[in-house]
Amino acid sequence: MRIGLIGTGRIGTFHARTLVAEPEVSELLVTDVDAPRAAEVAGDLGATHAPSPEELLSRDLDAVVIASATASHAGLIQAAAGRGLPVFCEKPIALDLPGTTAALRTVDEAGTLLQIGFMRRFDAGYVAARAAVHSGSLGRLHTVRAATSDPAPPPAAYIPLSGGLYRDCLVHDFDALRWVTGREVLSVYAAGSDAGPEMFRDAGDVDTAAVLLTLDDGVLCTATATRVNGAGYDVRMEVAGEKDQIAVGLDARTPLTSVEPAATPSKGTPWPGFLERFAPAYESELAAFVRAVRGEAPNPCDGHEALAALRIAEACELSRLEKRPVAVAELA
Numbered sequence: 491m492r493i494g495l496i497g498t499g500r501i502g503t504f505h506a507r508t509l510v511a512e513p514e515v516s517e518l519l520v521t522d523v524d525a526p527r528a529a530e531v532a533g534d535l536g537a538t539h540a541p542s543p544e545e546l547l548s549r550d551l552d553a554v555v556i557a558s559a560t561a562s563h564a565g566l567i568q569a570a571a572g573r574g575l576p577v578f579c580e581k582p583i584a585l586d587l588p589g590t591t592a593a594l595r596t597v598d599e600a601g602t603l604l605q606i607g608f609m610r611r612f613d614a615g616y617v618a619a620r621a622a623v624h625s626g627s628l629g630r631l632h633t634v635r636a637a638t639s640d641p642a643p644p645p646a647a648y649i650p651l652s653g654g655l656y657r658d659c660l661v662h663d664f665d666a667l668r669w670v671t672g673r674e675v676l677s678v679y680a681a682g683s684d685a686g687p688e689m690f691r692d693a694g695d696v697d698t699a700a701v702l703l704t705l706d707d708g709v710l711c712t713a714t715a716t717r718v719n720g721a722g723y724d725v726r727m728e729v730a731g732e733k734d735q736i737a738v739g740l741d742a743r744t745p746l747t748s749v750e751p752a753a754t755p756s757k758g759t760p761w762p763g764f765l766e767r768f769a770p771a772y773e774s775e776l777a778a779f780v781r782a783v784r785g786e787a788p789n790p791c792d793g794h795e796a797l798a799a800l801r802i803a804e805a806c807e808l809s810r811l812e813k814r815p816v817a818v819a820e821l822a
């Protein structure tokens with residue numbers, strides 16, 4: 491299988507390494523608007539360097555992986571789908587709903603495959619949480635608490651292009667809430683704080699956010715995120731039911747210190763960041779993409795899942811700006 495990879499930044503370089511190690515991939519072609527960067531990645535991995543996305547898409551490919559900056563996703567999805575190529579694309583499809591639905595329309599009309607990179611669906615902890623919910627072992631759920639804390643902000647240049655904390659970061663938690671519970675989010679009430687590093691205020695973004703979400707079966711959820719969690723990278727989800735409660739991401743590497751006298755001090759080193767914490771999940775999602783391209787398995791996360799998660803993020807931005815609860819249906 492010949493795969494073209496567009497974007498060789500942080501996540502794109504990781505995906506490139508995964509793809510060259512994938513037995514079904516016979517050739518990997520890579521490109522980036524930063525041509526020297528793509529050439530270096532190609533040289534390091536024995537991949538082929540294409541000078542531009544247009545040139546890459548004109549080659550004889552079996553599938554495309556898009557890991558470039560967010561603003562380029564929708565156009566590249568449409569270009570690849572228009573050529574009938576199956577696409578794996580990093581989240582989000584676009585930073586707004588019209589851009590997302592236009593890309594989905596092209597994919598649907600072309601009848602091609604579009605898999606979105608919500609890698610938590612391949613993380614062992616989230617998989618176990620979903621299984622526990624669906625087995626009934628927790629009883630009727632009453633509360634779900636999701637949290638994503640980055641140890642340090644991304645590069646300053648990334649922030650204005652990211653779409654903000656809800657669309658860029660919390661969107662993973664919104665997808666995980668839907669996927670783990672199997673329910674839809676009815677409404678959100680979101681707050682954000684830009685009291686931390688100045689670069690967030692400059693970009694009109696927040697460095698920390700908290701959201702109260704109500705699911706369509708009445709379950710209450712909270713989702714928090716921050717870019718400034720000096721203790722370490724911390725991604726967790728607590729799922730609490732009438733019979734039992736469980737936690738994803740709670741182990742010796744969780745950067746959280748109990749101040750109880752009888753508590754055993756945690757000995758693990760916190761995960762440095764998302765690439766280390768979710769490495770097996772990133773590898774599994776691409777293995778699943780290869781299987782889906784070969785027709786051996788269904789698409790595990792199609793573009794409509796990304797649309798649903800983005801709609802929740804958009805509702806959060808509206809809620810934060812207007813300081814009121816927002817029904818997700820308002821974002822139809």
Ligand SMILES: NC(=O)c1ccc[n+]([C@@H]2O[C@H](COP(=O)([O-])OP(=O)(O)OC[C@H]3O[C@@H](n4cnc5c(N)ncnc54)[C@H](O)[C@@H]3O)[C@@H](O)[C@H]2O)c1
Pocket residue numbers: 496497498499500501502521522523524527543557558559560562580581582607608609648658764
């Ligand atoms: N699933 C996840 O956990 C996860 C984690 C990180 C990033 N992401 C997503 O992946 C994407 C990339 O993030 P990153 O952190 O690797 O960013 P990055 O800034 O490190 O890399 C982006 C790369 O895209 C290139 N680029 C920009 N526009 C392009 C275009 N039109 N054609 C080709 N190349 C182009 C840039 O030159 C850069 O090398 C973003 O959409 C981000 O939301 C997802």
